[in-house]
Amino acid sequence: MIGAIADDVTGATDVAVALHRHGLRTLLFFGTPLSFGTPDAEPDLPPHDAVVIALKTRTAPREQAVERSLAALDWLRAHGVGQVYFKYCSTFDSTPEGNIGPVLDALADALDAPLVPMTPSSPEHGRTQYLGYLFVGERLLSESHMRDHPLTPMTDSYLPRVLEAQSAHRAGVVPLETVRGGPAAIAKRLAHLRSEGVRYALLDAVEDGDLASAGQALDDLASAGQVLGGLRLVAGAAGLAAGLALAHEVSKIHEVAGDPPARVPAGRxxxxxxxxxxxxxxxxxxxxxxxxxxxxxxxxxxxxxxxxxxxxxxxxxxxxxxxxxxxxxxxxxxxxxxxxxxxxxxxxxxxxxxxxxxxxxxxxxxxxxxxxxxxxxxxxxxxxxxxxxxxxxxxxxxxxxxxxxxxxxxxxxxxxxxxxxxxxxxxxxxxxxxxx
Structure with a gap:
């Protein structure tokens, strides 16, 4: 089961629908549920394959963001989640004083995850990563409207540098050529980055097909168990989550009684x-x-x-x-x-x-x-x-x-x-x- 922690409400709906679109029956919680324990202890939850917890931590102080994210992680693990997805904004909204790095560090430590693949790329919304640089449409992030954002002005487009300014660990890039080489090439590059002491691997992606290739590679590695720690933590915008869901869709999801209705109920x-x-x-x-x-x-x-x-x-x-x-x-x-x-x-x-x-x-x-x-x-x-x-x-x-x-x-x-x-x-x- 996939469990996602999102740093705001609409980001949570975005990643939830990315999972749902590829056949994963998805539950969304606003805030961490109060109850802890085994899945059997949870009352009347509909059948599901993925759980998303929406937090309000995007611009929260670091300590608060870490505390709330770890509480969400505790619930997901108690609920039987095997792989955790930390969802942040596709424009990587976070200054050097921001909390994406500290939250990732805390989650990775808690999960004992030696390597965390990630990308903010979401081509359908005009966000793409190339050679580690983030683009908004045809502009570099630092030359887009995000440069003047009132809360998180983004003045640097090179994501490894942005992330390393917040984190205690190194970041590296999986270039587009490697991503397009397929799952085996991606796995080889991830292993190489890990051997060099890199903890965060930022995957280039400029088309949905790149995210599908990345998702398949990460699903294969997660299934392999101990390879790279089983990739217990993955991070990014909704695009990479969709790639993971697509890999799951191939053989793991089945329609059962209790699926949500296909139409929206009428009403005022x-x-x-x-x-x-x-x-x-x-x-x-x-x-x-x-x-x-x-x-x-x-x-x-x-x-x-x-x-x-x-x-x-x-x-x-x-x-x-x-x-x-x-x-x-x-x-x-x-x-x-x-x-x-x-x-x-x-x-x-x-x-x-x-x-x-x-x-x-x-x-x-x-x-x-x-x-x-x-x-x-x-x-x-x-x-x-x-x-x-x-x-x-x-x-x-x-x-x-x-x-x-x-x-x-x-x-x-x-x-x-x-x-x-x-x-x-x-x-x-x-x-x-x-x-x-």
Missing amino acids: AAVLAGSCSARTLEQVRAVIEHGRPAHRLDALAEPDPDPEALAANALTWYDAQRPEDGAPLIYSSLPPAELHEVQQALGRERSAELLESALGRIAAGLVERGVTRLVAAGGETSGAVVRALGVTGGVIGPEAARGVPWIFTPSLTLLLKSGNFGEPGLLLDATRTETP
Whole structure:
């Protein structure tokens, strides 16, 4: 069984759907489950082949990120997981003070893993690695929009150097030529890197086929047991997880009773959008232009704004909407100039906390009012929603868009969307009366 630890909520849904897409029945938990022990002690878990635990550690202090990641690892091991996948962002969001290196060190030590293969490459999202350098589209990472990220500005594209600045161990590269040489060539290169004292092996990949080749090689090595420690720990973005899942798909997964439904259940729907990414702004605009009811959270409407008042106003507005007008949208997403104005007035951290708290309260109010199909746009928004609702996890279902799966819980169906994912019409399509 594969167990994944993800450093944020929408990253967890991305890796979960990558596993599900290739036939692995996948459970997703928001935070580490409270119960420990053998799988037999876990009550009423659906049949599954993979488990993903979503943490909120991407920008957390190192000590906190390590502690939470090790707690997740303890649960996965007690649950019978044989191979652990640490999922980080495909843009390797982490400065020299970041926590990817410390978390990897801690997980590798706990698993006694002498070598950790990894790559952030995710070609379907425009992230590729070549000769150890990470590209976003046709630009080096350090020349992309990530250079100016407010929390994790990425000013170096050479991943071994970025990782070694955070870790106590060496990093090396498995070049593209070797990856395309197939599983035997990859295995030989990994063994060579290990003999040179390298702990982290960054695999080049510029196409999905490269990730499939890498996944097959890693699956073969893991099956070999003691070779390179059995590769008990692998890391990267969702792309390499898909490669591993593809290798499992060949002969190990079978449909059984208890598989998630192929269609999303009908029910009253609503959308909450907090991401300020260009794609989410497009999606919000599409909803408004279509004529759906939409309410903007105005953080500057009052001299001393508070989340409870913002939420109360939004829910009062919601109560006045007619179901026949379509699924309502409540949003705080703003274009850069307006976002800057809010951050200047309230401060970056206060404005984010205000809006996240308001969106969480609104989510709870919507569910109380009978919403059973809820869409959240943005990683922080998704985290606020699941915390406010007390949702502990669910079963991964069909994708509404590439990398954006529906999540089935006992009383609610969720769609948690990373800010930049999905076509412009996603929020409209996902909340139509009939959803495939």
